[in-house]
Structures are given as structure tokens and as C-alpha cells.
Amino acid sequence: MPHTWYKVDNVAKVFLASVTRRDPRVFRISCTLTEEINPDALAAALQRTARDLPHFSVTLHRGLFWHYLEQTDKVPTPVPETQRPCAAIYGRDLKNALLYRVSYYRRRINLEVFHALSDGSGGVVFLQTLVYNYLQLRHPDELAGTPRQPGASADDMGQDSYHKFYARRAAAPLRDPAARKPVCRLPGRRLPLDQTQFFEGHLSVKEMLARARAMDVSLTSYLAAAQILAVWREVPLLDRGKAVTVGVPVNLRNYFPSGSGRNFFSTIRIAHAFSGEETLAELAREFDRKLRAELGEERTKARMDTFERFERWPVVRLIPLPIKNAVVATGNWIEMRRTTLTISNLGRIQLPAALSPYVEGFAAYCSSDGLFTTVCSYGDDLVLGTVSALRSTNILRNFYRALAEDGLTVTLYASEVNP
Known part of the structure; x- marks a missing residue:
């Protein structure tokens, strides 16, 4: 892993400061398959996906002047869906926990992410990778040789692009x-x-x-x-x-x-x-x-x-x-x-x-x-x-x-x- 810790991006700071019971700042992306979910295969696929996308394997901590993310070897275990959608992931009683969870219900795989970790586009990439890995494990013969969709490197996936592309630009408001x-x-x-x-x-x-x-x-x-x-x-x-x-x-x-x-x-x-x-x-x-x-x-x-x-x-x-x-x-x-x-x-x-x-x-x-x-x-x-x-x-x-x-x-x- 290229880093052990890094500051949260500036949009994440807004989400961290505005968590409420009604709006815990969580988004969900789900994929419904044509067959029942196998929990063991989903757990193995999640292990692979966490290795493929290490920027998701972080815990959140408070410093004196900012929050920061620290990389961890923790990997969530997929669980049967029992909570309401978009239930809280971050809070006082959820310290040192991963900032995402994976659940399943019948034919559906759910990925839920605390918005301080990623946005919808980042979540889609994670779920695409998880579904690919899961189906590869469930249908190895039928899907042999099927390439995964090309993606960014681990370094690029963990990049703070607000910081990288900042250039002090300004534009007048439209009338x-x-x-x-x-x-x-x-x-x-x-x-x-x-x-x-x-x-x-x-x-x-x-x-x-x-x-x-x-x-x-x-x-x-x-x-x-x-x-x-x-x-x-x-x-x-x-x-x-x-x-x-x-x-x-x-x-x-x-x-x-x-x-x-x-x-x-x-x-x-x-x-x-x-x-x-x-x-x-x-x-x-x-x-x-x-x-x-x-x-x-x-x-x-x-x-x-x-x-x-x-x-x-x-x-x-x-x-x-x-x-x-x-x-x-x-x-x-x-x-x-x-x-x-x-x-x-x-x-x-x-x-x-x-x-x-x-x-x-x-x-x-x-x-x-x-x-x-x-x-x-x-x-x-x-x-x-x-x-x-x-x-x-x-x-x-x-x-x-x-x-x-x-x-x-x-x-x-x-x-x-x-x-």
C-alpha cells in the first residue's frame, strides 16, 4: 500500500460535519442477479475486491485539526440484509469500523458506503468489481477468460483529485x-x-x-x-x-x-x-x-x-x-x-x-x-x-x-x- 494514512478530501469534511440520524450520509448501490446469492462465494469475492481496491480498506479517525483515514487489513463480512437501506455506517458507537458494508438478500447484493469515503462513481466501480469477482467464482468455466473492465491503478484510485487539480480558477456567476x-x-x-x-x-x-x-x-x-x-x-x-x-x-x-x-x-x-x-x-x-x-x-x-x-x-x-x-x-x-x-x-x-x-x-x-x-x-x-x-x-x-x-x-x- 502506498500510504498508511491520509487526510480526508474537502467534500468529505462536509459529510462528516453534517451526519444526522435521519441522514447518516450513506449511499447504496445494489445489483440484482438472476440467481440466489451464495454467501460463501460472496465473502471470497469481497476479499478479492478489497485487495483490488485498497483505498476502501480504511478506518476514520479524528485529529486535532482534521479527520484522517488510516489503511487497515480489515475486510467486512457480507451479512444478510436486516437493516433499512442507507443505515448509519459512521458514528460514536461505530468507531474504528470500515466505512462501507456489503449485505445480500435473495438475489441482490447491496453495497453501502459512507459518503466521506467515496462518491457514487467510486461506489459503482467497487460494486462492478465485486459482481465480476463473485460471478467468476460461481461460474469459472463459463466465464473463463472474461476480462475485467479496465480501471485505474491503486494509486490513482486513492488520489485526492480536488487537491491535485486545484488551480485557483474563478468564474462570474450567471445572471x-x-x-x-x-x-x-x-x-x-x-x-x-x-x-x-x-x-x-x-x-x-x-x-x-x-x-x-x-x-x-x-x-x-x-x-x-x-x-x-x-x-x-x-x-x-x-x-x-x-x-x-x-x-x-x-x-x-x-x-x-x-x-x-x-x-x-x-x-x-x-x-x-x-x-x-x-x-x-x-x-x-x-x-x-x-x-x-x-x-x-x-x-x-x-x-x-x-x-x-x-x-x-x-x-x-x-x-x-x-x-x-x-x-x-x-x-x-x-x-x-x-x-x-x-x-x-x-x-x-x-x-x-x-x-x-x-x-x-x-x-x-x-x-x-x-x-x-x-x-x-x-x-x-x-x-x-x-x-x-x-x-x-x-x-x-x-x-x-x-x-x-x-x-x-x-x-x-x-x-x-x-x-
């Missing part, structure tokens, strides 16, 4: 009147007992892309517009002068030559203030125009530098960790109040073609104290995994009803909650 309006908060009461509810929608990739292309927008813009409209239908009349804002995480590996398996993303915020009865197509086109402007290379790289700039101030380095955490937590709280909902698109998940007879699909979730939808696809199966802290399901009912009315075939599942 958007909607972004200057007060932000509409999600209407309605929260679920009791710090619960969240999980919704999983399945659609056809071909159908969805056809609708998005008919409007000349991206898939993300189409879904975001539909969710904005779904929220708007539930907003009280007195709040209708406010803007609905959508947070969209952006994978920075698309802009920098990084193979990091740690966090390497930024989040942009797109706002819309309703002026009348905008249609889904009109709203999707406006959202897409704003999204493309924010995704320009110059703006994206400048936005990335904001994560690193604050930590480079000499005075900040000398501030004790508890004070830093309080400041970061306050800043994150303010930022969250400027966001109505979040949509994260992990994109298409791929595996070697020889594995496809054994794989049914993937799904992903991210813990939230609001409304957070994670999008991914495998083959023609587009999956929307939504975590909601709201007692009412009206927003998601409006959302999926709008998709169905637009000609899309929808299959929806939901978890149960205590009233």
Missing part, C-alpha cells in the same frame, strides 16, 4: 433572476422517528430517451422538470412567488483526467420561478438551457476549486476540528435550505457482456432529510431510487403520474414506514 428569489421548501410534515421512505421506479431507457429527445433535452433535464412540476402542484399559494431549485451533482472525472475512487464531484443548483402554467416541455427546455450553461468547462472547473480554496487559507488550518465542524455544518445547513430537491444521475452501468446472462439490474439510493433521487440504468432498465423524508407521498404521486400521462410505462415500488 438568473430565478436564482435570486427565495427558495421554495418542500411542503408538508416530515416522517416521525427520523424515518425516510424509499421509492424505486422502473422505466424503459428507450422510451425515456425518446421523450427527452422529442423535447431536445437531456434525460436529467426531463426528469428534473417533471419533479419541479410535481413539487409545484403541492406548494401553498402564499409560497408561489418562490423558486423551486434542483441540486444536480456533477462527476468531475468528465472534466479532469482522474481515476479517483474517492469523492470527486461538485453540485450545481438550477432554479425556476413559475410565471404561469408552464408545460413539462417548456420547463424541460429552460432547465436544459440553464444546466448546459452551468456545465461549461470553465465554470465547472472554477466550481471545483471552491472546495479546495477554503482549506488552503493558513488561518483555517490552525482552527481546531470541533470549530471547523461547527462552521462547516452551519454552511451546509444554509446551502441545503437553498435546495428544494436533488437529482443525481449515475448514468449507464456496464459490465462485460459475458456477465449479462447472470445480471438483472442495478439500483441506487442516497440518504436524505428531504427528497433525493438517484438515477442509473442497466440495459433498457432505467431505475429511479428516491429517498423521501416527507410524510405525504403526493409529490412522487404527481411525478410518476405525469410520466405515465406522457406515455411512459412505469413500475413503482415503495417501502413501508411507521405512521
Whole structure:
């Protein structure tokens, strides 16, 4: 191993300072196979995967001025799924534990990761490797000679890309009147007992892309517009002068030559203030125009530098960790109040073609104290995994009803909650 310890990246510091009982800052990516999971084979595959991707084999510790990660020989044992999705991984009663866990249920393998360790793209790489190793053990003859998908080196996977690619860039904010309006908060009461509810929608990739292309927008813009409209239908009349804002995480590996398996993303915020009865197509086109402007290379790289700039101030380095955490937590709280909902698109998940007879699909979730939808696809199966802290399901009912009315075939599942 190239290092024994290293500082957490600056995005991880936000997650560490903002863990709550309702939102433990955990994301889940799962893979459903076409056969029942063999626990012994999964344990052996996890051992291989931990060796292949050593940057996941770390424990988290507190220093005087910062948190740091220390490499360890610990490897988790896959366990039957008994906890709710995205249950806490890091906390006072979970000291010196690994920052991820693997569980299984019937035909499904679940990878859950504390967000201070990695982001969704890094999690996808780990799960792809785990599924590959598992199926190689279960079907050695049929999959003999099947190459693993090419990946980055161990050094590159453990790289802090925020630090490496920092260049003191800056970009002027875009002039958007909607972004200057007060932000509409999600209407309605929260679920009791710090619960969240999980919704999983399945659609056809071909159908969805056809609708998005008919409007000349991206898939993300189409879904975001539909969710904005779904929220708007539930907003009280007195709040209708406010803007609905959508947070969209952006994978920075698309802009920098990084193979990091740690966090390497930024989040942009797109706002819309309703002026009348905008249609889904009109709203999707406006959202897409704003999204493309924010995704320009110059703006994206400048936005990335904001994560690193604050930590480079000499005075900040000398501030004790508890004070830093309080400041970061306050800043994150303010930022969250400027966001109505979040949509994260992990994109298409791929595996070697020889594995496809054994794989049914993937799904992903991210813990939230609001409304957070994670999008991914495998083959023609587009999956929307939504975590909601709201007692009412009206927003998601409006959302999926709008998709169905637009000609899309929808299959929806939901978890149960205590009233």
C-alpha cells in the first residue's frame, strides 16, 4: 500500500460535519442477479475486491485539526440484509469500523458506503468489481477468460483529485433572476422517528430517451422538470412567488483526467420561478438551457476549486476540528435550505457482456432529510431510487403520474414506514 494514512478530501469534511440520524450520509448501490446469492462465494469475492481496491480498506479517525483515514487489513463480512437501506455506517458507537458494508438478500447484493469515503462513481466501480469477482467464482468455466473492465491503478484510485487539480480558477456567476428569489421548501410534515421512505421506479431507457429527445433535452433535464412540476402542484399559494431549485451533482472525472475512487464531484443548483402554467416541455427546455450553461468547462472547473480554496487559507488550518465542524455544518445547513430537491444521475452501468446472462439490474439510493433521487440504468432498465423524508407521498404521486400521462410505462415500488 502506498500510504498508511491520509487526510480526508474537502467534500468529505462536509459529510462528516453534517451526519444526522435521519441522514447518516450513506449511499447504496445494489445489483440484482438472476440467481440466489451464495454467501460463501460472496465473502471470497469481497476479499478479492478489497485487495483490488485498497483505498476502501480504511478506518476514520479524528485529529486535532482534521479527520484522517488510516489503511487497515480489515475486510467486512457480507451479512444478510436486516437493516433499512442507507443505515448509519459512521458514528460514536461505530468507531474504528470500515466505512462501507456489503449485505445480500435473495438475489441482490447491496453495497453501502459512507459518503466521506467515496462518491457514487467510486461506489459503482467497487460494486462492478465485486459482481465480476463473485460471478467468476460461481461460474469459472463459463466465464473463463472474461476480462475485467479496465480501471485505474491503486494509486490513482486513492488520489485526492480536488487537491491535485486545484488551480485557483474563478468564474462570474450567471445572471438568473430565478436564482435570486427565495427558495421554495418542500411542503408538508416530515416522517416521525427520523424515518425516510424509499421509492424505486422502473422505466424503459428507450422510451425515456425518446421523450427527452422529442423535447431536445437531456434525460436529467426531463426528469428534473417533471419533479419541479410535481413539487409545484403541492406548494401553498402564499409560497408561489418562490423558486423551486434542483441540486444536480456533477462527476468531475468528465472534466479532469482522474481515476479517483474517492469523492470527486461538485453540485450545481438550477432554479425556476413559475410565471404561469408552464408545460413539462417548456420547463424541460429552460432547465436544459440553464444546466448546459452551468456545465461549461470553465465554470465547472472554477466550481471545483471552491472546495479546495477554503482549506488552503493558513488561518483555517490552525482552527481546531470541533470549530471547523461547527462552521462547516452551519454552511451546509444554509446551502441545503437553498435546495428544494436533488437529482443525481449515475448514468449507464456496464459490465462485460459475458456477465449479462447472470445480471438483472442495478439500483441506487442516497440518504436524505428531504427528497433525493438517484438515477442509473442497466440495459433498457432505467431505475429511479428516491429517498423521501416527507410524510405525504403526493409529490412522487404527481411525478410518476405525469410520466405515465406522457406515455411512459412505469413500475413503482415503495417501502413501508411507521405512521
